[in-house]
Amino acid sequence: DIQLTQSPSFLSASVGDRVTITCRASHDISNYLAWYQQKPGKAPKLLIFGASTLQGGVPSRFSGSGSGTEFSLTINSLQPEDFATYYCQQLKTYPRTFGQGTKVEIK
Amino acid sequence: QVQLVESGGGVVQPGKSLRLSCAASGFPFGSYIIHWVRQAPGKGLEWVGVTSYDGSNEYYADSVKGRFTISRDNSKNTLYLHMNSLRAEDTAVYYCTRENYNILTGFYTGFDYWGQGNLVSVSS
Numbered sequence: 001d002i003q004l005t006q007s008p009s010f011l012s013a014s015v016g017d018r019v020t021i022t023c024r025a026s027h028d029i030s031n032y033l034a035w036y037q038q039k040p041g042k043a044p045k046l047l048i049f050g051a052s053t054l055q056g057g058v059p060s061r062f063s064g065s066g067s068g069t070e071f072s073l074t075i076n077s078l079q080p081e082d083f084a085t086y087y088c089q090q091l092k093t094y095p096r097t098f099g100q101g102t103k104v105e106i107k
Numbered sequence: 108q109v110q111l112v113e114s115g116g117g118v119v120q121p122g123k124s125l126r127l128s129c130a131a132s133g134f135p136f137g138s139y140i141i142h143w144v145r146q147a148p149g150k151g152l153e154w155v156g157v158t159s160y161d162g163s164n165e166y167y168a169d170s171v172k173g174r175f176t177i178s179r180d181n182s183k184n185t186l187y188l189h190m191n192s193l194r195a196e197d198t199a200v201y202y203c204t205r206e207n208y209n210i211l212t213g214f215y216t217g218f219d220y221w222g223q224g225n226l227v228s229v230s231s
Contacts, residue, residue, distance in 0.1 A: 001169075034217035036152075043202055043221035044152065050214065087152055091206075091215040094157070094166040096142065101151040 002027050002090050006099035012107045017078045021102045023071040023088035032092035035064055035073045038101075039084045048073065049091070078104075109133040109220045111141075111203050116225035119193055127225055129186040129203030137161075137181040140206045142218065143188050145199035155188070155201070171197075193229045200224040 003026040013019050023033065031051035036044040046055045048064040051071055061076040075082055083106055088099040115127040129141065143155040156167040158177040165177055176189040186203055202225075204218040 032215065036218075038152075043204075043224055044218070045221075046217045046219050049207075049217035053216075055217065055219065085151075089152075089154075089218070091217065095168050096154045096157070096206075098152040098154060 001095055002029060002093060002097055004088055004090055004097055004099040006086075006088060006102050009100065009102060011102060011104045013078055013104060014107045015078055015080060019075050019078055019104060021073045021086055021088075021104075023066075023073070023099050025069045025071070025090060028068050029090045029092040031067050032090055033064075033066070033071050034089045034091055035062075036087045036089065037082075037084045038087065044087065047086075075104075080106075109205070111205065111220055111222035113201065113203055113222040113225035116201065116227045118228045118230060120231050121194060121229055123193055124189070124191045125193060125227060126190070127188040127201055127203075127227070129188075129222055131184045131186070131203075131205075134205070136179075136184040140208070141179070141186045142204050142206060143177060143186075144202045144204055144218070144221075145197075146202070146224075147196070147199040150199075153199070157206075158186075190227070193227075195229050198227060198229050200226050 005024045007022045033051045035048040038044040052064045063074050085101045085103045087101050110132045112130045119125045142157040158165045162179045174192045179186045204221040207216045207219045
């Protein structure tokens with residue numbers, strides 16, 4: 001199975017900050033990586049697929065990069081509605097594993 | 108619009124069985140792979156399993172293999188999760204979610220629609 005390790009697990013930031021979350025895969029997954037945002041009590045929301053392609057309707061302050069085993073999600077100019085938990089997920093093979101999550105909280 | 112609506116959750120005793128349903132609408136159900144994902148209280152997302160478009164192939168997480176079975180009825184636009192020998196650690200919100208696919212590139216493009224979630228609580 002492919003393991004995904006996110007860092008950090010917890011991040012404290014202010015409105016307007018630029019934040020970056022990293023996701024490392026245990027095996028080469030090319031660009032078969034997605035990012036999700038989840039708010040408390042809600043289903044996850046797809047932000048990015050193909051490591052860097054923004055899902056329709058997602059603000060352009062979100063961006064993704066990487067390939068192979070190292071990936072990152074960057075949020076430019078953090079907005080109040082961006083405080084949430086973020087997950088990466090590999091789409092290369094089954095099981096479709098998720099990272100453990102990164103909680104972004106208000107400083 | 109695309110909708111996925113789970114039902115069938117509730118409180119169940121350890122060792123018992125439960126069946127969840129996921130009713131889909133707003134898209135050609137038989138053309139999409141639908142997964143089950145769960146989230147234990149205060150924990151992260153865990154992929155549970157999936158069945159192929161026609162239900163002929165299934166894949167499961169090791170944590171549920173041999174106890175859970177996924178089936179689908181394309182005539183009813185419904186996906187099922189049959190859960191047997193339930194354990195306390197199966198307590199979670201269960202989501203059904205659609206995986207999108209680019210037919211031109213052959214590229215999977217993520218889980219783009221999710222149900223609202225359905226709580227299963229395993230407790231004596």
